[in-house]
Amino acid sequence: MARCGYWYNRLSCIAELENEAIDTGYLEVAFGMGQLGKPLLAEATIAYIVDAHHWGKGFGASTARGLMDSAFGSLGVRRVTATCNADNPASVRILEGLGMRREQHGVADSWHDELGWIDGFQYAILKRSGLADRQMMPSALAEV
Secondary structure: EEEEEEEOEEEEEEEEEEOOEEEEEEEEEEOOOOOOOOOOOEEOOOOEEEOHHHOOOHHHHHHHHHHHHHHOOOOOOOOEEEEEEEEOOOHHHHHHHOOEEEEEEEEEEEEOOHHHHHEEEEEEEEEEHOHHOOOOOOHHHHOO
């Protein structure tokens, strides 16, 4: 079961399995960068966290795809971004499987409770790229 709620410019979701939270995700809409007169709701950021006991079962991929579909579909944004830890190959596969392109490798830009400062990647996709409308590649789902 998934529950979602809106608050200001953010959509949050919780996926539950047998009354246990297994996955959370959010979508945050922003104005984006540019001069005055640019369209509103130009960009969205998506994020997800999957409980470690449920890694590799496709929950993160499903959440990320649903959030991206909402951003490009009902919200009509033109660009979606997401970040992940550089040492998280499963999230890299999910984001690249969505057609997102790595735009940044941040050195020691992300805080991790157990590891301290670690490297992070930022990914993005534009709606006009055509990749945003395709289904997630089956190989990306199989490896997650």
